[in-house]
Amino acid sequence: MPHSSQPPADVGRYAYDTVDRTFLKQRVEQFRDQVQRRISGALSEDEFKPLRLMNGLYLQLHAYMLRVAIPYGIVSAAQMRTLALIARRYDRDYGHFTTRQNIQFNWIRLEDTPDILNILADAEMHAIQTSGNCIRNVTSDQFAGAARDEVLDPRVHAEILRQWSTLHPEFTFLPRKFKIAISGSAQDRVAARFHDIGLLARKGDNGRAVFEVYVGGGLGRTPIIGVKLRDDLPEEDLIAYLEAVLRVYNAYGRRDNIYKARIKILVQALGLGAFRDQVNAEFMAMDRSRYRLQPQVVAAIRARFATPVFAADAAASSAQLATQTKADPAFAAWVGTNTHPHQQDGYCSVTISCKPSGGIPGDVTSAQMDLLADLAEQYSFGELRITHLQNVVFGHVRKDQLFALWQVLTAHGLGTANVGMITDIIACPGLDYCALANARSIPIAQKLSQRFSNAALQHEIGALRLNISGCINACGHHHAGHIGILGVDKRGEEAFQITLGGNSGEDASIGQIIGSAMSEDETVDAIARIVDTYLVQRKPGERFIETCRRLGAAPFKDAAYATA
Amino acid sequence: MPLLENGQIVQDGWTLVQDDQPLPDGDILLPLSRLSEGLGCNGNGRLGVVLKPDEQVDALKEALPRLALVSLHFPIFRDGRAFTQARSLREHLHFTGDVRVTGHFLPDQYEFLLRCGVSQLVLPDQSDLAVWHKAHERITIAYQPSVLTERAEGFAFRRFLSP
Numbered sequence: 205m206p207h208s209s210q211p212p213a214d215v216g217r218y219a220y221d222t223v224d225r226t227f228l229k230q231r232v233e234q235f236r237d238q239v240q241r242r243i244s245g246a247l248s249e250d251e252f253k254p255l256r257l258m259n260g261l262y263l264q265l266h267a268y269m270l271r272v273a274i275p276y277g278i279v280s281a282a283q284m285r286t287l288a289l290i291a292r293r294y295d296r297d298y299g300h301f302t303t304r305q306n307i308q309f310n311w312i313r314l315e316d317t318p319d320i321l322n323i324l325a326d327a328e329m330h331a332i333q334t335s336g337n338c339i340r341n342v343t344s345d346q347f348a349g350a351a352r353d354e355v356l357d358p359r360v361h362a363e364i365l366r367q368w369s370t371l372h373p374e375f376t377f378l379p380r381k382f383k384i385a386i387s388g389s390a391q392d393r394v395a396a397r398f399h400d401i402g403l404l405a406r407k408g409d410n411g412r413a414v415f416e417v418y419v420g421g422g423l424g425r426t427p428i429i430g431v432k433l434r435d436d437l438p439e440e441d442l443i444a445y446l447e448a449v450l451r452v453y454n455a456y457g458r459r460d461n462i463y464k465a466r467i468k469i470l471v472q473a474l475g476l477g478a479f480r481d482q483v484n485a486e487f488m489a490m491d492r493s494r495y496r497l498q499p500q501v502v503a504a505i506r507a508r509f510a511t512p513v514f515a516a517d518a519a520a521s522s523a524q525l526a527t528q529t530k531a532d533p534a535f536a537a538w539v540g541t542n543t544h545p546h547q548q549d550g551y552c553s554v555t556i557s558c559k560p561s562g563g564i565p566g567d568v569t570s571a572q573m574d575l576l577a578d579l580a581e582q583y584s585f586g587e588l589r590i591t592h593l594q595n596v597v598f599g600h601v602r603k604d605q606l607f608a609l610w611q612v613l614t615a616h617g618l619g620t621a622n623v624g625m626i627t628d629i630i631a632c633p634g635l636d637y638c639a640l641a642n643a644r645s646i647p648i649a650q651k652l653s654q655r656f657s658n659a660a661l662q663h664e665i666g667a668l669r670l671n672i673s674g675c676i677n678a679c680g681h682h683h684a685g686h687i688g689i690l691g692v693d694k695r696g697e698e699a700f701q702i703t704l705g706g707n708s709g710e711d712a713s714i715g716q717i718i719g720s721a722m723s724e725d726e727t728v729d730a731i732a733r734i735v736d737t738y739l740v741q742r743k744p745g746e747r748f749i750e751t752c753r754r755l756g757a758a759p760f761k762d763a764a765y766a767t768a
Numbered sequence: 769m770p771l772l773e774n775g776q777i778v779q780d781g782w783t784l785v786q787d788d789q790p791l792p793d794g795d796i797l798l799p800l801s802r803l804s805e806g807l808g809c810n811g812n813g814r815l816g817v818v819l820k821p822d823e824q825v826d827a828l829k830e831a832l833p834r835l836a837l838v839s840l841h842f843p844i845f846r847d848g849r850a851f852t853q854a855r856s857l858r859e860h861l862h863f864t865g866d867v868r869v870t871g872h873f874l875p876d877q878y879e880f881l882l883r884c885g886v887s888q889l890v891l892p893d894q895s896d897l898a899v900w901h902k903a904h905e906r907i908t909i910a911y912q913p914s915v916l917t918e919r920a921e922g923f924a925f926r927r928f929l930s931p
Contacts, residue, residue, distance in 0.1 A: 223922055227909040234906045238876065246899075247874075254846060255876055337846065367911040367924055373883035374855050377848025443912075443925075454852045489860045494913045504923035 214280040216349060216587040216599060218363045219508045220328040228325040231332065231371075235259050236318035243315075258338060258376070260331025261317055265639045268312040271334040272324060274590050276344035276362035276386075277305035277597075279329075281577040281586040286327035288573035294320055299573065301558060301566040303630055303681055304383070305343050305590045306334055310637055332370060337378045337465075339369035339450070343385045345393045346591035349511075350553045350599040352545035356388035356405045356413055360506045361442065364497065367505075368443055375450045379457035380465035382450070383422075395592065395708035397421045397430040398684055400467045401449065412499065413439040419449065419479070420471030423678040427714045428468045431476050433483065439502065441487075444495035448487040452479070512585040516602040518550030524604040537659060538610055538621035550603055554584075556596040556613060557620040557628065561657035562650050565631040566594030575616055583609050594630055595623065626668040626735070627653045630681055634674030634691065635698070641674035643691025643698035648672060651728045656735075665735055668748045671706070684708040686749045687731060688715040700727040702734070704760055705752050713753075718761040730764040737763040772889040772900060773866075780890075782816060782837065797839055803831055816865075821849040825856040832863055840886075842871035851884045858885035858915040875903035879929065883914035 213219055220228075235255075242252040260271040272287065279287070287307055291299045294316050295309040302308055312320070324330055334341055342365045349357040365384060369375070375382070385394040386403040396402025402418035415437040421430025437445055453467045456474075471479045529536035544553040556576065559565050568576075576596055580588045583605055584598035591597055601609060613619040622628050629652060632638065634645030649672050656662055671685030675692075682688030688703035699721035706715030722730060735748075737760055742751045752760065771780040782795045791798075791806065794813040798806045800823050806815050816837030817828060828838065838857055840850040850869055857863040868888040869881060878900055881889065891900070910918065910927045918927035 221922070223909055223926060227907065227911075230907045230909070234876075237902070237906075251845065251874060255874075337848075364924065367926070370911045371880075371907070372912055373880035373910075373914055374848070374851040376880060377846055377851065377877070451852050451856075454848060459847055459849075491859055494859075501924050 213510060214282075214587065215510045215512050215585040216359065216589075217275075217278040217280060217509065218366075218505065219510070221508075225325070225328070228328070228330055229322075231259075231330065232318060232321045232325050235321060239314065239318055254336055254377075256317075257336040258333055259317070259321065260334035261312070261314070262335060263639070264310065264633075264637050265635070266637070267310065268314055268317070269637065270309045270312045270317060270320060270331060271302070272307050272309070272329060272331045273334045273341040274305050274307060274329075275366045276342055276348065276359050277346055277589045277591065278348075278359065279588050279590065281581045281588065283327045283329055284573050284577040284580070284588055286323060286329065288570040288577070290320055290323060291570040291573065297571075298567055298569045300564075300633065301568065301590050301594045301596070303592050303594060303632075303679065304341060305346075305592055306341055307590065308633070310633070333376075335381075336376075337380050337382075338376045339372060339378075339382045339384065342366050342369070343383070343394055343399075343592055345387045345389055346555075346589045346593075346595075346597045347393065347544050347553050347599065348388065348589075350544075350546050350551075351389055352547050353391055354389045354547065356407055358386040358388035358403075358405050360502060360509065361403070361405060361413060361439075362386050363505055363509075364442070364502070365446075368446075374447075375454060378450070378454055379459050380462060380467075382453070382467065384446075392708075392710045392712075395421075395681075395684060395712070397710075397712040398423055398427075398681070398708055399430060401446065402430055408436075408438065412502075413442075415439070415442060417445070420468040420476075421712075422466055422468045423681055423683050424466070425463055425676050425678070426466075426468065427678070427683040428472065429712045429714065430468075431471065433476075433480055440497050440499075441492065441495075442497050444490055444492045445483075445487055447495055448483045448490060451486050452482045456482070512587075512600050514548045514551060514600070516548075516550035516604065518548075521550035521602055521604040525606055528607045532607075534621070534659075535607060535610055537663065538619060539606060541621045541625060542623045543606070546600065548600070551600050552603055552606070554598045554601045554606070554609065555591065555623045556598065556618050557622050558595050558618075559622060559628050559653065560617050560620050561627065562654045563617075564646050565629045565649055565653075568596075572616060572618060575612075576618070579609060579612060593623075593628065595628070621659065622662060624667050624669075625662045626656045626665050626670050627662060629653060629670045629672060630685070631672040632674050632679035634672075634680075638674060638679075640677055641691060642676075642693040643674050643700060645672045645674040645680055645689075645691060648689065648691075648700065648724050648727060651724065652731065655728055655732060665739065666747060668735075669707070670731075681708070682706070683714045684712075685715060686752065687734065689727060689731075690717070692721050694721050697723070699723060702727065702730060702764060704734070704757050705749070707749055716757060718757050719765055733763040733766060734760045769893055770891045770895055771868075772891050772895075772897075773887060775901065775904070777897065784818070795836070797837060800827060803828075807831055807834060816868075819853060821847060821853075825853050825861065828857075828863075829861060832857075832861055832865075835863075836865045837868055837888075838863065838865065839868040839870060842869060842873045844871075845873045845877060850886075851880060854881070854884040854886050855915055875899045878903045879907060883910065883916055883929075885915040
C-alpha cells in the first residue's frame, strides 16, 4: 500500500492519501463489527458504550446522536455537502454546530451508523474520539491562516496533534475526556485557558514554532482557569511534552469520581509546582528521540495543505467595498460586525451568523449547508470553518465580493449582522435533546434572541457574549459568558440562574452566579434589566464586561431582582 | 484461564502467590509487598511481580533485572492505568521480560495493549480466539510511536502495524 504523492486539493485542510483513507475504512469496518457484536449480545451495553462513544455515538433523550469531528473546524465544500446528505438521508434535515467546532446529528439510528461513517470516510471525515474519555477533536482559531493578527498558522500543528492522538494506544482510556485547543494569534480566540491543554503558538528565533502551554482549565461543574505550564516549548518537543502531561494524568488522575476526574482537579490537588515537577520528571525520563517532531515531519504535513492564491487588486477591492458600504447602511452594519481583518490586503474573513432572530443557535438545515458549500466555492476557495461560537466562517473573501455574498446570505436567512453581539448566543442542546439537562436551553435562547432582535438596539449594546447551558455540565459555556444562564431544576420546574462577568480571552474570568433561579420569562426580563443598567451606568466606549468588572455584580443584581 | 501470547494460547507455568502463602517452588508471581522476600529466597524458579493499578512502576527499578514477569491489572476495561504502567516498564526501565495483563479488558483494546508493550494476556474462559485475531488484524496503520519497533509509513509518525 504505497502512500500517494498526489498534490493536496483542498485549501485549509490536510489532504488524505491512500494510507489515511485505508485507515478510516478499517475503522468503519471495526465499528460495523462492534455494532454486530452488540446486537448479537457478545458485547454488553456497558462494554459497547465506550466503543460507540469513541465513534461519536451518544444515546440521548429520544434517539442516538452522532457527533462528527470537524478537525480544527475546517471543512471543504464537498465535505459540507456530505454533511448535508447525512442530515437529509439519516436525520431530520438539519445538523447542529457545537462549541467544539463539531457537528451533531440528533436523530440517528444505531443500525445506520456504520453506513454513515462509511459515507463520511469517503469524504475524508470521521467521528473518531468526538466523545469518550480520550483526547477529543483538537480545536483552533476560526480565523487560522487568515487573521491579520496571526503570528503562526496553527492548523499544521493541529493536524499533527489530530494524527498523534488518533487511536493513541496509551491515552484512549483516560480518567476523563481531554480537550486541546491551539491558537497562533496574540488574541486568544480559542479559549485556551478553558481547555485541558491550551497551546498558544508563536515563531521562535530559528523560525520554528514555540508554544506557551496552559493546563488544567475547563468549565463544567468546577470552572477553573488554566495555568501556564511552559512558556517556551520548542516545536520538536511538542509531542514528547504532551505525552508527558497525558502520562502523568493517566497515572494519577482520579478514577473514583467522574466529577473529579478531569486534569484540572489533579493540577489543583497537586498544585502547579508539583504537577510541573511530575511532568518534567516524566519528560526527562522519556526516550525523547522517539517523539521528536522533526522539521521534515512538519514540512510533510504542511505540504498536504493547499493554500489560497490571492488575486484581488487590493486598492480597487477596498475602494469598491467603501462605496458599497456608504450606499447601504444595512450592508455596512453587517460588514462592521461580521468581518474580520485579513493578512492579505483586499480580503477579509466573514463570519456567517447561524443565529437568526428567534432561531436556534448553531442549527443549520441541509439546504443551508448545500448553499454554504456553493458559496464557499464561489467566494472563499471552497473552504469553510465552523467556529466554537457555533457560526460558520469563510476565511478568505475578496472585499469587492462581500456585497454579492451578503445579498445571497440575506436572501437565505444567513445574513444576520450580530456576530459578537447579544443575540450571537451560544446554547447547548438542552433538555430538548440531552439526557443530562435540567432545563431547555433553546426556548430561552430564542426568546432572548427575539427580545434583542432590533438591530439598532443591539448595536447600541455592543459587544456582549451571552452563553446558555441547560445544566451544570456547562456545554453552553455559561461561566465564560459576559452574561451566562444556567438551567437548574427548582422543585421539579425548569428554572435559570444568571452568572455575570465571565470571559474566555487572554483576560479569562469565570462568571459568578448573582442570585436564586427564576422562571424562563422572569430570566428574560431580568437580563433586559441588566442590559438597561449597563446602558445607564457605562462610561463612554466601555464594553459590557468592562462595566461589569468596574462596578461589580451589585447594581446588576439589584436590577435583575427588581420587580416592577 | 487461557493465556494469550504471540497470538497463541500457551501454558501458564506461573504460580500466583497470595499474601499469606508460603513461597512455593517453580516460577512464582508475588505481590509487590513480598518482592524483597522473593528476591532473598533463592528459589529454583523465575520471579514475577503483580503490580496493582495504583502502584508505581518505579518501585521495581532495582529488582527489575531479576524479574522475568510483571503482571498488571485492569479492574475494569475503562481504567487505562495499566497502559501507562506497561509503557513505562518498557520505555523508561527498559524491561525485556514479559508484561502480562489480567482482569477486564476487551479484544478492542488488544492492539493498544501490544503497542504499550504487553506480551501476555490472561483471557476469560471460553474466549473466542478468532475475535482476538480479528481485532489484531483489523487496523493496519497507526499514527504515533509505540514501544514496538514498527515500520514507518510515508511521513509524520505513521506506522504499519504487522498482524
